Amino acid sequence: MNIDRVFHALGDPTRRAMIEKISEGPVSVSKLAKPLDITLAAVVQHLQILQQSGLVHTKKVGRIRTCRIENTGLTVAERWISDRRSLWEKRLDRLGHLLTEPDEK
Amino acid sequence: MNIDRVFHALGDPTRRAMIEKISEGPVSVSKLAKPLDITLAAVVQHLQILQQSGLVHTKKVGRIRTCRIENTGLTVAERWISDRRSLWEKRLDRLGHLLTEPDEK
Numbered sequence: 561m562n563i564d565r566v567f568h569a570l571g572d573p574t575r576r577a578m579i580e581k582i583s584e585g586p587v588s589v590s591k592l593a594k595p596l597d598i599t600l601a602a603v604v605q606h607l608q609i610l611q612q613s614g615l616v617h618t619k620k621v622g623r624i625r626t627c628r629i630e631n632t633g634l635t636v637a638e639r640w641i642s643d644r645r646s647l648w649e650k651r652l653d654r655l656g657h658l659l660t661e662p663d664e665k
Numbered sequence: 666m667n668i669d670r671v672f673h674a675l676g677d678p679t680r681r682a683m684i685e686k687i688s689e690g691p692v693s694v695s696k697l698a699k700p701l702d703i704t705l706a707a708v709v710q711h712l713q714i715l716q717q718s719g720l721v722h723t724k725k726v727g728r729i730r731t732c733r734i735e736n737t738g739l740t741v742a743e744r745w746i747s748d749r750r751s752l753w754e755k756r757l758d759r760l761g762h763l764l765t766e767p768d769e770k
Contacts, residue, residue, distance in 0.1 A: 564678050571676020573669050576745075583749040585756045629753040638746050640681075641739050644688040648734040651690045 562613070563640055566633045569613040574598065575606050582616060582627045589618070589625045667718070668745055671738045674718040679703065680711050687721060687732045694723070694730045 569575055574596060581592055593603040607627065610616035614632035618625050674680055679701060686697055698708040712732065715721035719737035723730050 563681075567672075567675050567678075567681065570672050573672075576668075576672060579749055583752040583756075629749065631750065631753075634746050634750050638743065638750075641743050641746075644684055644734065645736065645739050645743075647688040648736075651688075 563636055565609075565613040566615065566636045567640075569609050569615055569633065570637060572606070572609075574602075575610055578603075578606060578610065578627075579615060579629070583629050586626050586628045589627065592627055668741055670714075670718040671720065671741045672745075674714050674720055674738065675742060677711070677714075679707075680715055683708075683711060683715065683732075684720060684734070688734050691731050691733045694732065697732055 570579075577596065578592060581587060581595075589603065589607065590600075592607075593600050596603060607616060607618060610633075611618060611630075614630050614636065615634065617628045617630040619628075620626075675684075682701065683697060686692060686700075694708065694712065695705075697712075698705050701708060712721060712723060715738075716723060716735075719735050719741065720739065722733045722735040724733075725731075
């Protein structure tokens with residue numbers, strides 16, 4: 561899964577609002593669209609971006625398309641953030657050791 | 666810290682590349698700019714966005730401005746993602762219980 565796609569998808573407040581709603585439980589596209597102040601066509605476009613970035617999965621049964629959370633995208637974003645944090649903290653640790661070494665001798 | 670700001674900042678590939686570089690260790694603005702194929706003015710603008718979203722901290726000593734990772738922004742993004750995941754997983758758990766209950770009786 562492309563990290564650029566995932567963060568681009570998460571960078572938009574409407575798409576994050578959609579993820580927030582979907583994470584409360586599976587929801588139909590029309591119910592998802594209702595509180596959002598945009599056209600249904602715009603909702604569908606946002607959903608496509610969310611699907612392509614592995615954040616949301618949709619499935620049509622009969623006439624109703626239902627949206628669910630897909631973990632792939634969330635995992636990609638989480639991993640990127642925690643990698644940055646751990647690299648930085650390791651670096652701070654090494655710096656800490658360098659600074660305390662003279663006292664330990 | 667504003668969640669919109671943080672995800673907007675992380676949504677840009679150049680800004681993520683800057684965070685990746687800075688997370689390896691404190692770095693001057695000019696060194697940070699070198700591998701990026703953009704003007705120094707653009708780098709400074711990106712840095713301002715990263716600072717305003719609590720992802721990067723800069724400090725000027727003499728003529729050199731050094732960039733460091735600030736944890737606030739990363740924490741805000743991590744928390745939003747893990748909240749979505751835990752809400753969704755709780756929902757799946759409840760659904761799982763509902764589905765297995767008839768067999769348990």
